[in-house]
Amino acid sequence: MKCHADKLPDHMHNxxxxxxxxxxxxxxxxxxxxxxxxxxxxxxxLDIAExxxxxxxxxxxxxxxxCGKSTLLSLMAGVLVAGSGELSALGQSxxxxxxSQRDRxxxxxxxxxxxxxxxxxxxxxxxNVRLPCRFSAHRAQRAGEGxxxxxxxxxxxxxxxxxxxxxxxxxxxxxRVAAARALIGAPGLVIADEPTSALDEGLRESFMDLLLGACxxxxxxxxxxxxxxxxxxxxGRVIDLPTLNRAASAGVPA
Amino acid sequence: xxxxxxxxxxxxxxxxxxxxxxxxxxxxxxxxLLGIERLRHDVRENFSQAVSGTDLIVGARTGPxxxxxxxxxxxxxxxxxxxWTSAQALAQHRAVAWxxxxxxxxxxxxxxxxxxxxxxxxxxxxxxxxxxxxxQGQPFAGVFEAVLGAEVAHRFGYQLGxxxxxxxxxxxxHENDHDDKPFKVVGILAPTGTPVDRTVHIGLNAMEAVHLxxxxxxxxxxxxxTAEEAEHDHDLSPKTLTxxxxxxxxxxxxxxxxxxxxxxxxxxxxxxxxxxxxxxxxDVVGVGERGLLAMSALVSVVSLAGLVAVILAGLNxxxxxxxxxxxxxxxxxxxxxxxxxxxxxxxxxxxALGLVLGALALLTGAGWVQSQFGIxxxxxxxxxxxxxxxxxxxxxxxxxxxxxxxxxxxxxxxDGLSPRI
Numbered sequence: 001m002k003c004h005a006d007k008l009p010d011h012m013h014n015x016x017x018x019x020x021x022x023x024x025x026x027x028x029x030x031x032x033x034x035x036x037x038x039x040x041x042x043x044x045x046l047d048i049a050e051x052x053x054x055x056x057x058x059x060x061x062x063x064x065x066x067c068g069k070s071t072l073l074s075l076m077a078g079v080l081v082a083g084s085g086e087l088s089a090l091g092q093s094x095x096x097x098x099x100s101q102r103d104r105x106x107x108x109x110x111x112x113x114x115x116x117x118x119x120x121x122x123x124x125x126x127x128n129v130r131l132p133c134r135f136s137a138h139r140a141q142r143a144g145e146g147x148x149x150x151x152x153x154x155x156x157x158x159x160x161x162x163x164x165x166x167x168x169x170x171x172x173x174x175x176r177v178a179a180a181r182a183l184i185g186a187p188g189l190v191i192a193d194e195p196t197s198a199l200d201e202g203l204r205e206s207f208m209d210l211l212l213g214a215c216x217x218x219x220x221x222x223x224x225x226x227x228x229x230x231x232x233x234x235x236g237r238v239i240d241l242p243t244l245n246r247a248a249s250a251g252v253p254a
Numbered sequence: 255x256x257x258x259x260x261x262x263x264x265x266x267x268x269x270x271x272x273x274x275x276x277x278x279x280x281x282x283x284x285x286x287l288l289g290i291e292r293l294r295h296d297v298r299e300n301f302s303q304a305v306s307g308t309d310l311i312v313g314a315r316t317g318p319x320x321x322x323x324x325x326x327x328x329x330x331x332x333x334x335x336x337x338w339t340s341a342q343a344l345a346q347h348r349a350v351a352w353x354x355x356x357x358x359x360x361x362x363x364x365x366x367x368x369x370x371x372x373x374x375x376x377x378x379x380x381x382x383x384x385x386x387x388x389x390q391g392q393p394f395a396g397v398f399e400a401v402l403g404a405e406v407a408h409r410f411g412y413q414l415g416x417x418x419x420x421x422x423x424x425x426x427x428h429e430n431d432h433d434d435k436p437f438k439v440v441g442i443l444a445p446t447g448t449p450v451d452r453t454v455h456i457g458l459n460a461m462e463a464v465h466l467x468x469x470x471x472x473x474x475x476x477x478x479x480t481a482e483e484a485e486h487d488h489d490l491s492p493k494t495l496t497x498x499x500x501x502x503x504x505x506x507x508x509x510x511x512x513x514x515x516x517x518x519x520x521x522x523x524x525x526x527x528x529x530x531x532x533x534x535x536x537d538v539v540g541v542g543e544r545g546l547l548a549m550s551a552l553v554s555v556v557s558l559a560g561l562v563a564v565i566l567a568g569l570n571x572x573x574x575x576x577x578x579x580x581x582x583x584x585x586x587x588x589x590x591x592x593x594x595x596x597x598x599x600x601x602x603x604x605x606a607l608g609l610v611l612g613a614l615a616l617l618t619g620a621g622w623v624q625s626q627f628g629i630x631x632x633x634x635x636x637x638x639x640x641x642x643x644x645x646x647x648x649x650x651x652x653x654x655x656x657x658x659x660x661x662x663x664x665x666x667x668x669d670g671l672s673p674r675i
Contacts, residue, residue: 070671070672073671074670074671074672077581077671079580079581079670079671080670099585099586100585100587103580103583103584103585103588104583106581106583107582107583107584108583110583112581112582112671114577114578114581114671117574117578118578119578120261120265120575120578120579121268122264122265122267122268123261123264127264131578131582132582132583134257134261134582135257135582135583135584135588136583139583181582193671
């Protein structure tokens with residue numbers, strides 16, 4: 001994270017006053033006494049005592065579906081806000097921000113990869129990768145010229161595909177483009193929600209190589225959720241969500 | 255905003271087939287709305303061009319609008335004629351500068367025939383006080399001579415010297431032709447864009463001559479008068495007229511002359527001011543115009559409802575798209591804006607297409623309308639009322655687009671990153 005901040009031009013730190021600036025020394029993610037309950041629900045879906053992720057670290061969260069992992073990822077991304085407790089991303093507590101500030105913070109500092117259907121079918125591959133830069137001047141400035149191209153190159157996507165509509169790509173290619181999009185502008189935190197579940201084994205391995213390698217290179221922390229335990233060995237830390245989540249026994253679907 | 259606009263454009267382009275249908279329906283309703291407004295305006299413009307410089311029109315007592323319609327526009331028929339002696343009395347009035355008699359009733363191949371005097375060519379004015387101009391030839395002098403309006407000559411290819419046959423009444427029955435007394439074309443008027451273009455002008459004495467052997471709308475059996483006999487052996491001074499046009503020495507006297515005509519002793523007469531009668535006509539026609547405008551406004555509402563329905567219907571399949579936008583940092587308000595922009599873009603495209611279609615329709619159809627109805631339509635930049643209609647359409651489209659925008663806003667809040675599809 002630190003070497004990242006060094007890369008930034010000096011004026012960057014001043015131009016972005018309306019959005020909370022991430023503290024590069026802060027941990028990528030910090031949870032304390034987090035509880036979440038869906039509106040109108042009788043019991044909590046999440047109840048987590050503590051979870052810390054240092055800048056640049058990788059975390060594997062293992063959990064079957066229905067243990068609240070989608071909810072947890074939405075909380076981490078600041079789309080949902082915890083009912084009680086504390087959740088900070090890159091030193092900024094989500095609950096301390098207004099709704100539009102949370103959107104701004106997410107646009108500036110987070111990358112997100114879905115299980116599948118990550119891309120807007122009506123945009124070209126390149127435009128999909130650049131999508132976060134449309135919503136964040138900070139991200140665009142950090143990425144600079146040619147970032148999308150070099151990320152796609154790194155993702156091994158043939159140049160002939162770059163200007164095609166994203167809908168024409170295979171699923172494996174789409175997931176790689178999604179990884180490139182999550183990583184453009186070197187966000188402090190990348191969240192991946194079972195991104196390999198639709199890929200077969202060969203594609204899965206190369207996708208993992210790409211994602212982990214690029215995160216390491218950009219010093220982006222990675223939270224990776226999957227029920228596929230075979231992938232766990234490649235991560236710095238592994239957490240079992242049902243163990244972590246004290247509300248898991250309630251069995252509320254995620 | 256710029257980022258959202260280009261996203262909205264690309265997204266709309268991605269669903270161009272269904273949106274093109276909506277665009278087409280908005281274009282057609284724009285065409286309808288603006289077409290009716292343009293037609294309304296141009297018809298009024300044409301009507302108000304038809305007569306100018308005439309202070310009073312005098313005819314048998316009837317409604318002012320009716321008198322105006324049959325005397326100037328040759329629409330409908332006079333219920334009663336006035337006596338030639340009355341017309342002469344009016345011409346002698348101290349306030350009257352000139353008097354032009356008009357006698358109607360016959361036709362030539364669907365075009366009205368008007369009996370008048372040479373004074374007509376001297377005193378009649380149209381548009382902005384423009385006098386009539388002869389493109390070829392001269393006013394009629396002999397009995398069986400005719401001066402054609404530009405449209406009549408053009409339609410049938412008549413030249414100076416052509417021979418034409420008048421029909422009694424509207425010419426519905428061939429037996430009613432005045433074929434025993436053909437007319438020679440001696441003059442062709444320059445186009446005026448008024449009913450004059452569609453009129454065959456003959457002398458009052460000629461009108462009398464063709465009807466010598468007629469009575470009560472039919473040939474008198476066994477009573478034949480040849481053209482030569484009519485011209486030389488008969489008194490061709492007119493007995494009755496349809497109406498007279500009066501010009502006053504001083505316009506200020508118009509109301510007192512109007513009152514005097516109304517009090518005319520010998521027979522019941524009516525004098526109208528053309529502009530006032532025209533205003534009365536617009537009052538009557540205005541009800542219909544407003545009805546038409548209301549109908550076409552409703553059509554526009556229906557097409558905008560179609561737009562909202564199409565975008566709303568597509569929204570459910572786009573919940574994944576909304577989640578992606580949320581994940582890359584779009585707020586629900588930006589999602590609302592994106593959808594509203596899409597609707598506004600489609601509306602704008604539809605209105606623009608409608609304007610183009612309208613211009614094309616004018617370019618291709620104006621000639622036909624001119625020849626069929628004698629109404630000149632002009633291709634011109636939108637007028638102030640048209641701009642208001644365009645603005646209303648765009649505004650209504652923008653407002654309507656807020657509806658799918660609002661729905662997308664709600665969806666993106668409820669769904670967050672995990673759309674429930």
